[in-house]
Amino acid sequence: MTASVITASSLALGHVVYLRQEGECCRWLSDIQAATLFGDNDLEAAMVSAAAAVAANEIVDPYAIAVDVRGGRIEPLSLRERIRAHGPTVAGDSAPAPRSAA
Amino acid sequence: MYRYDEFDHRLLSQRIGQFRDQVARRLSGQLDEDAFRPLRLRNGVYLQLNAYMLRVNIPYGLLSSRQLRRLADIAERYDRGYGHFSTRQNIQFNWPRLVDIPDMLAELAEVEMHAMQSSGNCIRNITADHLAGIAADEVADPRPYCEIIRQWSTLHPEFSFLPRKFKIAVSGAARDRAAVHVHDIGIRIRRNEAGEIGFHILVGGGLGRTPVIGKTLREFLPEADLLSYLEAVLRVYNRYGRRDNKYKARIKILVNDLGIGAFAALVEEEWQRLRHSALRLGPADIERMKAHFPRPDYLPPVNDTSEYEALRRDDPAFDRWAENAVFSHRQPGYGIVMVSLKRSGRPTGDMRADEMRALARLAEEYGFGEIRVTHRQNLVLPDVPLHRLPSLWRELTALDLAMPNHGLLSDIIACPGMDYCALATARSIPVAQAIAERFDDLDYLHDIGDLSLNISGCINSCAHHNVANIGILGVDKRGQEVYQITLGGSSGDDAAIGKRIGPALPAEDVPAAIEGIVEAFLAEREGDERFIDTYRRVGDQPFKERVYA
Numbered sequence: 338m339t340a341s342v343i344t345a346s347s348l349a350l351g352h353v354v355y356l357r358q359e360g361e362c363c364r365w366l367s368d369i370q371a372a373t374l375f376g377d378n379d380l381e382a383a384m385v386s387a388a389a390a391v392a393a394n395e396i397v398d399p400y401a402i403a404v405d406v407r408g409g410r411i412e413p414l415s416l417r418e419r420i421r422a423h424g425p426t427v428a429g430d431s432a433p434a435p436r437s438a439a
Numbered sequence: 440m441y442r443y444d445e446f447d448h449r450l451l452s453q454r455i456g457q458f459r460d461q462v463a464r465r466l467s468g469q470l471d472e473d474a475f476r477p478l479r480l481r482n483g484v485y486l487q488l489n490a491y492m493l494r495v496n497i498p499y500g501l502l503s504s505r506q507l508r509r510l511a512d513i514a515e516r517y518d519r520g521y522g523h524f525s526t527r528q529n530i531q532f533n534w535p536r537l538v539d540i541p542d543m544l545a546e547l548a549e550v551e552m553h554a555m556q557s558s559g560n561c562i563r564n565i566t567a568d569h570l571a572g573i574a575a576d577e578v579a580d581p582r583p584y585c586e587i588i589r590q591w592s593t594l595h596p597e598f599s600f601l602p603r604k605f606k607i608a609v610s611g612a613a614r615d616r617a618a619v620h621v622h623d624i625g626i627r628i629r630r631n632e633a634g635e636i637g638f639h640i641l642v643g644g645g646l647g648r649t650p651v652i653g654k655t656l657r658e659f660l661p662e663a664d665l666l667s668y669l670e671a672v673l674r675v676y677n678r679y680g681r682r683d684n685k686y687k688a689r690i691k692i693l694v695n696d697l698g699i700g701a702f703a704a705l706v707e708e709e710w711q712r713l714r715h716s717a718l719r720l721g722p723a724d725i726e727r728m729k730a731h732f733p734r735p736d737y738l739p740p741v742n743d744t745s746e747y748e749a750l751r752r753d754d755p756a757f758d759r760w761a762e763n764a765v766f767s768h769r770q771p772g773y774g775i776v777m778v779s780l781k782r783s784g785r786p787t788g789d790m791r792a793d794e795m796r797a798l799a800r801l802a803e804e805y806g807f808g809e810i811r812v813t814h815r816q817n818l819v820l821p822d823v824p825l826h827r828l829p830s831l832w833r834e835l836t837a838l839d840l841a842m843p844n845h846g847l848l849s850d851i852i853a854c855p856g857m858d859y860c861a862l863a864t865a866r867s868i869p870v871a872q873a874i875a876e877r878f879d880d881l882d883y884l885h886d887i888g889d890l891s892l893n894i895s896g897c898i899n900s901c902a903h904h905n906v907a908n909i910g911i912l913g914v915d916k917r918g919q920e921v922y923q924i925t926l927g928g929s930s931g932d933d934a935a936i937g938k939r940i941g942p943a944l945p946a947e948d949v950p951a952a953i954e955g956i957v958e959a960f961l962a963e964r965e966g967d968e969r970f971i972d973t974y975r976r977v978g979d980q981p982f983k984e985r986v987y988a
Contacts, residue, residue, distance in 0.1 A: 346486055349536065350538070394467070417488070425868075426858055428869070
């Protein structure tokens with residue numbers, strides 16, 4: 338199944354974050370697996386929530402990305418977003434540990 | 440090296456105070472992102488794919504051991520324990536938190552380093568030949584002139600909002616090692632028939648989506664006129680450069696549109712107004728700056744080189760390193776040691792904090808506490824007594840810093856690519872790693888000989904792929920990374936833009952394609968010919984046939 342999640346960068350830290358919507362409450366989490374899935378009809382409202390987080394100086398540059406959901410796991414469709422979700426793909430000891438399981 | 444005076448320290452301190460305040464206002468919401476973005480960029484802070492990135496200038500590639508230790512401290516305290524040396528003699532930290540960056544800048548300022556003008560539409564870090572002051576083929580040391588240009592261009596009020604970024608490189612040697620032909624302004628130091636110092640000024644070079652080799656603007660500019668002439672060039676660019684289209688805004692486009700003759704006439708007209716202004720350099724100005732770059736207290740050559748001779752005879756690994764990584768020094772009894780950051784399984788140009796500290800120690804124990812940074816993402820220990828090379832080699836080997844691949848195929852320049860960069864359309868480093876893995880046989884690499892291979896992850900060409908003998912450009916094609924290959928580029932005295940040889944290839948096919956190109960070269964090669972010479976002699980057909988067979 339394909340759906341969308343909302344991603345952004347945290348303002349203070351710069352890290353990649355994803356929107357998790359819990360009722361009226363919005364949280365911005367670094368693990369894409371915790372993100373809320375949105376259908377086409379929900380995206381507009383989700384972006385309103387994101388705009389509120391921008392106004393509250395919590396995040397920067399929010400946008401929706403397409404994801405695939407298989408076996409309960411959320412995986413971005415584009416390589417760029419997979420790198421943002423899991424970290425750089427470079428090998429070697431200066432490569433950072435992934436933020437979530439690939 | 441140049442030491443900051445009271446004015447420099449005060450300027451930097453005030454600047455950091457301003458930025459600290461700007462960050463606080465951003466975090467509190469008094470500044471929105473549109474207002475804050477140009478402010479952070481002026482201080483070298485990008486928001487990249489995964490995190491903020493701080494780019495720190497290393498002016499003309501010169502680092503002290505104290506500065507390298509501080510970079511190590513910063514990497515550990517505020518980042519993930521490593522730094523990435525870029526292709527413009529900068530170091531980048533890929534994971535800082537915005538809230539920490541003012542403290543990082545304050546710690547950098549303590550060792551006379553900063554990140555101002557490492558981004559934005561201004562005059563960027565002044566780069567130079569990494570062998571400045573030590574090369575055997577040097578006409579004159581470029582460092583004093585680089586420092587004069589650095590001071591003139593730092594926070595220059597007239598040139599803080601140029602149409603686009605502006606890069607200047609300086610070479611003082613017979614052989615160009617600073618890629619002066621592909622900079623907005625390239626400067627080569629020359630002597631005229633009377634033995635006077637002057638400058639050959641090139642303008643309008645650059646890479647990116649419109650790669651251009653710089654054109655001669657003036658064959659010989661007298662030493663005293665350096666700043667007034669640069670000011671005239673920048674004024675003409677600032678006035679006539681395009682601001683309506685960022686892809687047409689670099690000076691190379693203006694020079695091309697006007698023609699070099701008309702551009703030169705505008706510069707000349709402007710220069711006549713400036714030539715006798717306060718920008719004119721007097722002998723005392725130049726001597727004062729030269730005094731910051733004295734020749735170190737070199738010791739007389741040690742006659743007993745028996746250990747060095749024996750090791751070269753008996754240890755092929757040392758012999759290969761001495762042949763490849765040690766360069767002639769202008770001072771008898773000394774050598775220049777290249778330290779490769781192109782190591783098996785390691786990201787190109789990356790260096791861990793513990794390695795930085797170790798190299799700082801070696802710079803002190805085997806030299807005068809100085810390290811150079813090259814635009815090919817390697818480091819240099821500039822003043823090593825020849826009789827101490829065996830001992831240094833053992834230490835570098837233990838640190839995995841003695842890879843003898845300088846100028847060889849695995850000495851790959853790679854931009855951060857889509858693993859880090861928000862602009863990139865494809866990855867660079869993993870492809871570089873796959874190629875290096877394919878060519879990990881040092882005997883084979885040395886048989887191939889001089890060959891530059893550069894990989895950029897987008898058309899902006901940060902890895903200078905257009906001027907590599909083998910250039911690789913990663914692009915996005917309907918959501919897939921594919922790689923275009925160019926051949927025949929060169930960044931030196933015979934500067935040339937590479938030519939694309941055919942359709943782009945998927946990442947997994949790139950190492951085999953490079954292997955085919957090398958096989959074609961070896962089949963066509965005459966004698967000890969370099970790759971570029973064979974390519975120029977036979978054209979691209981034999982290479983195409985191998986790649987697209």
